[in-house]
Amino acid sequence: MTEYLRMSGVYWGITAMDLTGSLTRMDRESILEFMRHCQHDCGGIGASQGHDPHLLYTLSAVQILTLFDNLNTIDLEKVVEYIRSLQQKDGSFAGDKWGEVDTRFSFCAVATLALLGRLDAIRMEEAVTFVLSCMNFDGGFGCRPGSESHAGQVYCCVGFLTIVGRLHLVNADLLGWWLCERQLPSGGLNGRPEKLPDVCYSWWVLASLRMLGRLCWIDSKRLRTFILACQDEETGGFADRPGDVVDLFHTLFGLAGLSLLGETQLKPVNPVLCLPEETIQRLGLHLQLLN
Amino acid sequence: MHGRVKVKTSAEQAETKRKEREKKLKLYQVASAAAASKRANGEFDKEALEITQNILEQNPDIASLWNFRREILLFWEKDRQEEVQEVLSLELPFLESCLRVNPKSYGAWHHRAWVLVHAKHTDWAKELRLCGAFLQKDERNFHCWDHRRFVVQHAGIPDTDELEYTSQLISTNFSNYSAWHYRSCLLPRIYPDPEQKGRVAEDQLLKEYELAQNAFFTDPSDQSAWFYHRWLLGRAEIEDAITCVYVSKPLQTVLVSFSKPVNLRNEEDEAVLFVDSRPFPSKWQVPDKRSTFSHVWVCKLPPGLLEGETLQHCLHVSWKDGRLKKECLLYPGSKESWCQDSATDQKLFSLELSIEKSSVLRAEMDSCRQLLDLEPENKWCLLTCILLSRVLDPLGHASKTLTWFKKLLAVDPLRTGYYKDLRSKYQVEDGLLCMEYAETRVLHLARKELTSLFHLDLMVLVTHLDVSGNCLHVLPLAMSCLQCLQVLHADDNEIEDIEGVRNLPVLQDVCLKNNRLAHLSQLQPLTSCCRLVSVELGGNLVENLPDFYTHLHELLTHTRPV
Ligand SMILES: [Zn+2]
Numbered sequence: 001m002t003e004y005l006r007m008s009g010v011y012w013g014i015t016a017m018d019l020t021g022s023l024t025r026m027d028r029e030s031i032l033e034f035m036r037h038c039q040h041d042c043g044g045i046g047a048s049q050g051h052d053p054h055l056l057y058t059l060s061a062v063q064i065l066t067l068f069d070n071l072n073t074i075d076l077e078k079v080v081e082y083i084r085s086l087q088q089k090d091g092s093f094a095g096d097k098w099g100e101v102d103t104r105f106s107f108c109a110v111a112t113l114a115l116l117g118r119l120d121a122i123r124m125e126e127a128v129t130f131v132l133s134c135m136n137f138d139g140g141f142g143c144r145p146g147s148e149s150h151a152g153q154v155y156c157c158v159g160f161l162t163i164v165g166r167l168h169l170v171n172a173d174l175l176g177w178w179l180c181e182r183q184l185p186s187g188g189l190n191g192r193p194e195k196l197p198d199v200c201y202s203w204w205v206l207a208s209l210r211m212l213g214r215l216c217w218i219d220s221k222r223l224r225t226f227i228l229a230c231q232d233e234e235t236g237g238f239a240d241r242p243g244d245v246v247d248l249f250h251t252l253f254g255l256a257g258l259s260l261l262g263e264t265q266l267k268p269v270n271p272v273l274c275l276p277e278e279t280i281q282r283l284g285l286h287l288q289l290l291n
Numbered sequence: 292m293h294g295r296v297k298v299k300t301s302a303e304q305a306e307t308k309r310k311e312r313e314k315k316l317k318l319y320q321v322a323s324a325a326a327a328s329k330r331a332n333g334e335f336d337k338e339a340l341e342i343t344q345n346i347l348e349q350n351p352d353i354a355s356l357w358n359f360r361r362e363i364l365l366f367w368e369k370d371r372q373e374e375v376q377e378v379l380s381l382e383l384p385f386l387e388s389c390l391r392v393n394p395k396s397y398g399a400w401h402h403r404a405w406v407l408v409h410a411k412h413t414d415w416a417k418e419l420r421l422c423g424a425f426l427q428k429d430e431r432n433f434h435c436w437d438h439r440r441f442v443v444q445h446a447g448i449p450d451t452d453e454l455e456y457t458s459q460l461i462s463t464n465f466s467n468y469s470a471w472h473y474r475s476c477l478l479p480r481i482y483p484d485p486e487q488k489g490r491v492a493e494d495q496l497l498k499e500y501e502l503a504q505n506a507f508f509t510d511p512s513d514q515s516a517w518f519y520h521r522w523l524l525g526r527a528e529i530e531d532a533i534t535c536v537y538v539s540k541p542l543q544t545v546l547v548s549f550s551k552p553v554n555l556r557n558e559e560d561e562a563v564l565f566v567d568s569r570p571f572p573s574k575w576q577v578p579d580k581r582s583t584f585s586h587v588w589v590c591k592l593p594p595g596l597l598e599g600e601t602l603q604h605c606l607h608v609s610w611k612d613g614r615l616k617k618e619c620l621l622y623p624g625s626k627e628s629w630c631q632d633s634a635t636d637q638k639l640f641s642l643e644l645s646i647e648k649s650s651v652l653r654a655e656m657d658s659c660r661q662l663l664d665l666e667p668e669n670k671w672c673l674l675t676c677i678l679l680s681r682v683l684d685p686l687g688h689a690s691k692t693l694t695w696f697k698k699l700l701a702v703d704p705l706r707t708g709y710y711k712d713l714r715s716k717y718q719v720e721d722g723l724l725c726m727e728y729a730e731t732r733v734l735h736l737a738r739k740e741l742t743s744l745f746h747l748d749l750m751v752l753v754t755h756l757d758v759s760g761n762c763l764h765v766l767p768l769a770m771s772c773l774q775c776l777q778v779l780h781a782d783d784n785e786i787e788d789i790e791g792v793r794n795l796p797v798l799q800d801v802c803l804k805n806n807r808l809a810h811l812s813q814l815q816p817l818t819s820c821c822r823l824v825s826v827e828l829g830g831n832l833v834e835n836l837p838d839f840y841t842h843l844h845e846l847l848t849h850t851r852p853v
Contacts, residue, residue: 001315001316004355005352050327050355051355052354052355052358054354096354096358098358098361098401098405100401136472136476137472137475137476137519138472144437146473146476147437147440148436148469148473149472150433165583165584166584168584173716174525177709177713180705180706181514183705183706185705192431192468193514193515194466194468194514194515195431196294214708214709214712216708217709218705218708219704219705222705232297240293240294243297244295244296288582291765291768
């Protein structure tokens with residue numbers, strides 16, 4: 001029932017495994033075999049066989065193949081062509097040929113191209129202009145121009161600007177304040193004012209603060225306690241909140257959050273691409289964060 | 292994946308549940324196999340619409356099935372136009388029922404927008420009412436807000452109507468952050484400030500202050516209005532400008548600083564240097580030798596260009612095709628010269644205040660202080676008092692501000708790091724203003740509880756910087772802006788990273804006593820300071836390393852560290 005997002009599921013699972021140092025326990029060959037069936041003629045990659053191509057799963061696929069150091073499993077030139085074809089006149093990106101525009105897709109586009117070393121393939125100035133047109137009164141970012149700020153979207157836009165070397169265009173003090181106000185008395189972080197805390201936001205908010213060089217603006221100890229309270233004793237996975245059902249998505253972002261907080265049992269994670277830092281270094285990718 | 296409580300179940304219950312799930316899965320698998328085979332065989336028929344509808348009713352997030360439905364409708368468009376319009380009109384109630392169960396489904400909202408655009412007789416007014424109904428159920432649903440903006444655009448609804456809508460929502464519930472957000476988009480469009488792009492004209496701005504104040508007086512612990520108020524207090528975007536041109540004869544360099552980071556290597560942003568009216572083919576470099584965008588750029592001049600003790604030289608920088616320029620004169624006999632905009636004149640740290648605005652803000656300050664008497668622990672009110680005092684008269688309120696910060700740190704410990712950094716920023720601003728009033732190039736920032744350094748790009752002319760007795764952990768990379776720095780006092784901090792002293796060309800004396808430097812490698816940045824005369828490192832762990840001073844001398848062969 002989850003094959004409509006399986007590619008991302010695989011990415012969440014194997015990245016979580018790699019952060020805990022257990023990637024070798026995954027069946028690499030069968031994952032690569034699965035991936036060979038997901039690329040379409042247009043170059044885009046679907047969530048699983050029989051599902052339509054989309055930037056979300058194209059990024060997940062490239063992240064997985066980067067982790068496995070096996071990028072040539074798919075046709076990379078076609079991936080680049082696919083991403084290029086989805087850039088709109090105003091610089092934004094549609095998620096697929098059906099035209100839904102969202103700053104999440106701007107992030108997917110440049111994150112994928114950065115991993116492939118092909119940032120030159122798109123019209124960068126226009127892409128930057130579009131993302132900036134989604135900046136709001138609180139310094140945050142939304143899905144489209146005029147959309148309310150949301151921590152997930154903030155992560156995408158701050159990540160986008162980091163990848164393309166324009167982080168100075170963010171009002172870091174203002175946005176940092178909005179982000180650190182996401183921390184609630186429980187220690188957990190929410191994604192917007194007046195919302196409940198959620199483990200996945202420990203990643204979206206924390207990674208954004210890290211990119212802005214302002215990680216110390218929240219209380220790390222309290223956040224760590226909250227994330228650990230979301231771990232299920234029976235299965236070891238993480239849920240959105242203490243006592244809820246666990247899933248792969250929150251397990252990865254729980255672990256990634258703990259890694260950013262300096263958990264020594266985990267590999268250090270890269271705050272921009274949510275892959276182990278060692279993987280990013282292997283690629284020789286240099287992402288300049290604020291200090 | 293969100294908000295599903297894990298319940299303990301007996302083995303029997305678990306078994307029933309498992310069976311239920313299995314049954315559901317079977318049905319789903321059969322249906323999706325049927326849909327897939329129809330799609331593969333090009334059977335774009337009514338049955339395909341029925342099958343996909345049944346699945347999407349259960350799970351509207353399966354994007355490929357929405358795609359299939361659109362393919363069918365586009366396929367019919369050629370010769371079955373009437374049927375297409377009929378299906379499109381039925382699509383709306385179907386989507387409405389999907390969204391009622393799953394109001395956050397990206398796929399369903401996107402399909403709805405697609406249907407509305409493709410239907411011939413879309414009733415946009417009805418659609419706007421639907422948005423209203425959904426927002427009544429969940430006033431923060433950002434999918435629905437985005438859909439509303441899409442509808443407003445297509446229906447040609449005037450911004451003023453939408454502003455009225457936000458006023459209504461805010462009057463019934465002050466903590467509707469989404470509505471405040473929407474106001475911040477609408478106001479600059481309806482009442483644009485003629486002089487400041489993206490800001491609101493003054494008379495409307497004053498009304499908004501009142502609205503925000505009403506809100507936070509009604510519920511002082513609600514964050515929405517406070518966030519909005521901070522936006523109202525904000526300033527227009529900084530305009531492009533050359534803020535300083537500096538020339539040094541002994542160093543044979545020209546330095547230019549800008550109001551915001553720029554990339555002079557970018558062709559459109561090219562800056563041309565004229566020496567005595569002749570264009571000089573300049574190769575601009577960033578002081579940190581790394582960044583692509585920088586506030587400060589430096590250019591080496593060839594030896595001999597500024598020769599002649601009795602000659603006056605004119606250095607002129609032209610930017611943006613000559614629209615922006617600045618020049619400085621190097622008089623006969625002088626070693627250096629500069630032309631810099633003052634922070635006071637530029638209103639860098641305060642607001643442009645008209646008489647109306649300053650009287651409104653003063654009144655607001657009074658009411659916030661009254662509120663503070665009633666609610667001495669209210670962090671939002673404390674922070675707003677600080678922000679207002681910064682806008683009105685930073686130096687005049689300096690000591691009161693520090694008291695408020697102390698209180699803030701006590702009542703909101705989760706954000707200790709933020710408040711300390713903000714206090715540091717204001718301390719640096721005050722230090723810069725004092726330096727400017729004193730007309731010196733000596734910046735005193737010692738013992739100010741600084742946790743970070745701010746505004747380094749405004750310190751390009753500083754020759755002496757004292758930041759000792761603070762809580763700094765790093766001398767950040769951005770310190771490379773301080774190209775005139777000769778003496779740096781940074782004793783008694785918690786510094787473990789001195790990357791910021793790298794590439795400071797005239798740095799002579801560095802005091803780093805009692806910090807957290809523990810390894811020789813941490814001192815490496817000093818090796819790039821070629822005029823270094825003395826370095827003080829007493830009270831650092833690194834001093835206890837065997838043969839430390841021998842190693843240090845090896846590291847800094849050209850210096851005489853004390
Ligand atoms: Zn979540």
